[in-house]
Amino acid sequence: MFPYDQQLLASLQTPPASIAGVLSTMQAIDSISIDGDGLKWFNWLYFQVTQAVEARAVTGGFTDTAFLAELDVQFATLYFTALRNSLSGQPLPDCWRTLFTQRSQTELTRLQFAMSGINAHINHDLPIAIVSTCKVTSQIASYGPQHGTVQYTGYTSLNSTLDSLIQQAKQTLNVRLLGDAIPAASVLENTIAAWSVSVAREAAWNNSELLWHLQGEPGLTSAFLDSLDGLTSLVSKSLLVPLPI
Secondary structure (H helix, E strand, O other), rough: OOOOHHHHHOOOOOOOOOOHHHHHHHHHHHHHHHHHHHHHHHHHHHHHHHHHHHHHHHOOOOHHHHHHHHHHHHHHHEEEEHHHHHHHOOOOOOOHHHOOOOOOOOOOOOHHHHHHHHHHHHHHHHHHHHHHHHHHEEEEOOOOOOOOOOOHHHHHHHHHHHHHHHHHOOOOOOOOOOOOOOOHHHHHHHHOOOOOOHHHHHHHHHHHHHHHHHOOOOOHHHHHHHHHHHHHHHHHHOOOOOOOO
């Protein structure tokens, strides 16, 4: 789709092992991508979010820093994997395909691409990442994600920061993909306004608890994830409706 896609693919070959590694990969994606690539603007917003998580982790702002740091890595890896699969022609979730196949549509806004990516990543990927993190984090490997734990408290403590970053992004990215100003677009504004990071993250935690209890039932797990992907794709498609000229 873009002449530098092979460079993007090369930047994704080494999975990150730390938040610093996640940021390094995101910086590589940003440096390769042009302004007319919708991927750049989701990646830009996600980079801001990851920097905020890193700053909080470094200052000891979480009771269980190891859990949140590992979640950051597990979470970002799902984004990098989806992008790598898209660039190499491999299967990937429909919610991500919706975004990646429209990267060059200049009638869309930067904000639409950013929010479509956030939607796919939180609503589809985050429950999977939470379960994966629980499996590799010794403190909670025996009981998995639960409300009321220190891990849940740390997880939800990020909501206000993330909501603030999204509000800032709504102002910064509300131009067309190539930077042109857009006319008043109440439909887009209402669609974006109806999307809440805090609500989406709470739903993701609830879904992670369901996924945890579905372990040992591969058929049910697959059906659940397929349904989650389908619903998330519908939201992404509504976020990527072209604006009138």
